[in-house]
Amino acid sequence: MATAKTLTREVDLRPPNRRFKSWRPGPTLLLVPALAAIAAISIYPVILGLWLSLRDTTLSSPADSFVGFANYQQLFTDSQFWNAWVHTIEFTGASTLLETLIGLVIALTLAARFLGRGLVRAAMLVPWAIPTVVTSKMFGWLFDGQNGVVNYLLRSAGLIQHNVSWYGSPDLALWTIVMADVWKTTPFMALLLLAGLQTIPHSLSEAALIDGASPWQRFWRVRLPLLAPTLLIAAMFRALDAFRIFDLVYVLTGGGPADSTEVLSTLTYKDLFSALQFGYGSALSTAMFITEIFIALGFGIFILRKLKEAGQ
Amino acid sequence: MSATPANKQTARRRFVFLPWNRLMIYACALFVVFWSVGPFLWQMSTSLQLDKNLVSGNPTLIPDPITFDHFINIFVGKSFHRYLLNSVIVAGTTTFLCLLFGAIAAFALARLEIRGRFGILGFILAVSMFPQIAIVAPLYVLASQFGWLDTYRILVVVYLALGLPLVIWVLFGYFRTIPQSIDEAARIDGARPLTIFFLVTLPMSLPGVVTTGLLSFIAAWNEFMFALAFTSDINHQTVPVGIANFTDVHYIPWGDIAAASVVVTLPLVTLVLVFERHIIAGLTGGAIKE
Numbered sequence: 001m002a003t004a005k006t007l008t009r010e011v012d013l014r015p016p017n018r019r020f021k022s023w024r025p026g027p028t029l030l031l032v033p034a035l036a037a038i039a040a041i042s043i044y045p046v047i048l049g050l051w052l053s054l055r056d057t058t059l060s061s062p063a064d065s066f067v068g069f070a071n072y073q074q075l076f077t078d079s080q081f082w083n084a085w086v087h088t089i090e091f092t093g094a095s096t097l098l099e100t101l102i103g104l105v106i107a108l109t110l111a112a113r114f115l116g117r118g119l120v121r122a123a124m125l126v127p128w129a130i131p132t133v134v135t136s137k138m139f140g141w142l143f144d145g146q147n148g149v150v151n152y153l154l155r156s157a158g159l160i161q162h163n164v165s166w167y168g169s170p171d172l173a174l175w176t177i178v179m180a181d182v183w184k185t186t187p188f189m190a191l192l193l194l195a196g197l198q199t200i201p202h203s204l205s206e207a208a209l210i211d212g213a214s215p216w217q218r219f220w221r222v223r224l225p226l227l228a229p230t231l232l233i234a235a236m237f238r239a240l241d242a243f244r245i246f247d248l249v250y251v252l253t254g255g256g257p258a259d260s261t262e263v264l265s266t267l268t269y270k271d272l273f274s275a276l277q278f279g280y281g282s283a284l285s286t287a288m289f290i291t292e293i294f295i296a297l298g299f300g301i302f303i304l305r306k307l308k309e310a311g312q
Numbered sequence: 313m314s315a316t317p318a319n320k321q322t323a324r325r326r327f328v329f330l331p332w333n334r335l336m337i338y339a340c341a342l343f344v345v346f347w348s349v350g351p352f353l354w355q356m357s358t359s360l361q362l363d364k365n366l367v368s369g370n371p372t373l374i375p376d377p378i379t380f381d382h383f384i385n386i387f388v389g390k391s392f393h394r395y396l397l398n399s400v401i402v403a404g405t406t407t408f409l410c411l412l413f414g415a416i417a418a419f420a421l422a423r424l425e426i427r428g429r430f431g432i433l434g435f436i437l438a439v440s441m442f443p444q445i446a447i448v449a450p451l452y453v454l455a456s457q458f459g460w461l462d463t464y465r466i467l468v469v470v471y472l473a474l475g476l477p478l479v480i481w482v483l484f485g486y487f488r489t490i491p492q493s494i495d496e497a498a499r500i501d502g503a504r505p506l507t508i509f510f511l512v513t514l515p516m517s518l519p520g521v522v523t524t525g526l527l528s529f530i531a532a533w534n535e536f537m538f539a540l541a542f543t544s545d546i547n548h549q550t551v552p553v554g555i556a557n558f559t560d561v562h563y564i565p566w567g568d569i570a571a572a573s574v575v576v577t578l579p580l581v582t583l584v585l586v587f588e589r590h591i592i593a594g595l596t597g598g599a600i601k602e
Contacts, residue, residue, distance in 0.1 A: 027505065031432070034417035034476050040441045041447065041473030048450035105479035109340040120341045123348045123586040129584040131534035133552040134573040141566045147367045149354060160404050187348050192593055232360065244443045247536045251556050265445045265537075272449050273541060285446040292443050 071283035124187035136251035139300030170260035196230030382571035395554035414479030440477035486520035
C-alpha cells in the first residue's frame with residue numbers, strides 16, 4: 001500500500017503531459033479481452049491437442065489412456081496419411097504457383113491507368129467474397145460430367161469429343177479443385193500485387209527508361225526486385241492458406257473418387273468426426289501443424305535473405 | 313547503364329502507348345471481369361431456369377421461361393430462412409464483438425505505451441496462421457464439456473478469435489495514420505484513454521471501422537468447418553452448412569443450390585461493390601505492407 005502511494009505521488013509530480021504514460025496497468029488492460037479470446041481459442045486448444053495426440057481417445061468407446069508416441073508411429077506407416085500429405089503438397093504448390101504467376105500478370109497489366117479501372121477492381125473482389133461452399137457447388141455445376149456448361153462449351157469448340165468427368169475421375173479431380181481455387185483466389189492476389197506495384201516510385205522506371213532499358217529489362221531489373229518482398233509475403237500467406245484447404249474438397253468431392261483428392265484437413269476431419277478417433281486425429285493435425293511451420297520457416301528464411309540482398 | 317542512341321530510341325518509342333498496348337490492357341481487363349463475374353452470372357441464370365431446361369443438353373444464358381420455383385423450393389421445402397437467421401445472428405454478434413474488442417486493442421497498441429507491442433502484433437499474426445483443423449478436436453471436447461455444442465455461443469467465440477487478428481492489424485494501421493497531436497490535445501484537456509478512443513479516435517476512423525466490420529462479417533458468414541463440426545440441428549446451423557447439405561439421395565438439385573447461392577451471395581457482393589475502395593485500401597494497407 002505504502003509503495004503504491006509513493007508511486008502515485010511520484011507520478012503526480014511529473015509534468016502533466018508525461019502523466020499519461022504512467023497509467024501502467026491501463027493500456028495493457030485494454031488488450032485483455034482480445035488476447036484472452038485469441039488465447040482461449042488457439043493457445044489452449046493447441047496444447048490440449050498435443051495432449052490428445054498422445055492418447056488413444058475414441059469417442060465411440062471408453063478407450064482413453066496415455067499411449068505415448070504410438071499414434072505418431074502409426075502415422076508413419078499409414079498409407080492414407082502419406083497419400084493425403086502428397087495431395088496437400090501438390091495442391092499447395094500448384095495453386096500457389098498458378099495464383100502468384102497469373103496474379104502478377106494481371107497486376108502488371110492493370111497497373112496502367114485506363115477507363116473503367118475501378119469497375120475491374122470491384123469485379124475482382126466478387127470471387128473473394130463468395131462463400132467457399134458456394135464456390136464448390138458452383139464449380140460442381142459448371143464442371144458437371146453430364147450437363148456442365150464447361151463440357152458443353154468445350155464440345156461446341158471441338159476441343160473434346162465426349163463429356164469429361166472432371167471431378168469424377170481420379171486423374172482430373174485434384175486439378176479441378178486447383179482450378180476452383182485459382183478462380184477464387186487469383187483476383188485477390190492480383191489486387192495485393194497491384195497495391196505493391198503502386199508503391200514503387202514511377203521515377204525509377206522512368207530513370208531506367210532514359211538509360212535505355214527495354215520493357216523486359218525494366219520488369220526484370222527494376223520492378224520485379226522491388227516487388228519481390230510483397231510477392232514473397234503474399235505467396236507465403238497464400239501457401240499457408242492453401243495448405244489448410246478443407247471446404248472446397250469436402251463439398252466438391254469429399255476426398256474421392258478413390259481418395260484421389262483426399263487432403264490432410266479432410267482426412268483429419270473424417271478421422272475425428274466419422275471414426276471419432278480423437279487421439280489419432282489429433283496426431284494427424286499435429287503432423288500438419290509441423291509441416292505448416294516448415295513451410296512458414298522456408299518462406300521466412302528466403303524472404304529475409306532476399307531483403308538482406310536488397311539492403312546491400 | 314549505358315545505351316547506344318539507337319537503343320534509346322526504340323525504348324522511347326515503346327513507352328509512348330501504342331494502340332496495341334492499350335488493346336492488350338483492355339483485353340486483359342475484359343478477361344478479368346469475365347473470369348470474376350462469369351461463373352456467378354451462370355449461377356444466377358441457373359437459379360431462374362426450369363429443371364428440364366438445365367438438363368436438356370442445350371444450355372442458354374438467358375432463362376426462358378423464367379421461373380421462381382427454385383427460390384420457392386428452398387424457402388418452403390428446405391426452410392432456408394432458418395439457416396439465414398442463424399447466420400445473421402452468429403455473424404452479426406461476431407462482428408460487433410470483433411469490432412469492440414479489436415478496436416480497443418488496436419487503439420492501445422497504436423496509441424498507448426505498451427511494452428513489446430510488435431511482439432504482441434507478431435504473436436497475433438502467428439496465431440492466425442494456425443491450421444484450423446488442429447484446434448477443432450480440442451474445442452469440440454471443451455464445447456461438449458461446457459454443453460456448448462449446438463449453440464450460437466460456441467460459433468461466436470470461435471469466429472471472434474479467428475477474426476480478431478485481421479481486425480487488430482488493419483485498425484492498428486489505420487489508427488497510426490491519425491496525427492498523434494489530436495490525442496495530445498485531448499489528453500491535455502484531461503481526457504482518459506478510453507474517452508479519447510470513443511470520442512476522438514473511433515469517430516475519426518469510421519471508414520476503417522466499417523470496412524473491418526465488413527471483413528469480419530464476411531469471414532463469419534462464410535466459415536464452414538467449425539459450423540459443420542459444432543452444430544447438428546437446423547436451429548443453429550449456418551448457411552454454408554445448409555447449402556453443403558442440399559444434396560438429395562437421387563439427384564443433385566442444381567437449380568435449388570443455385571438459388572440458395574444467389575440468396576447468400578448477392579447481399580455480400582452488393583456490400584463489397586459499395587465498399588470496394590475501402591476494402592482494398594484496408595486489406596492492402598494493413599495486411600501486406602508493414
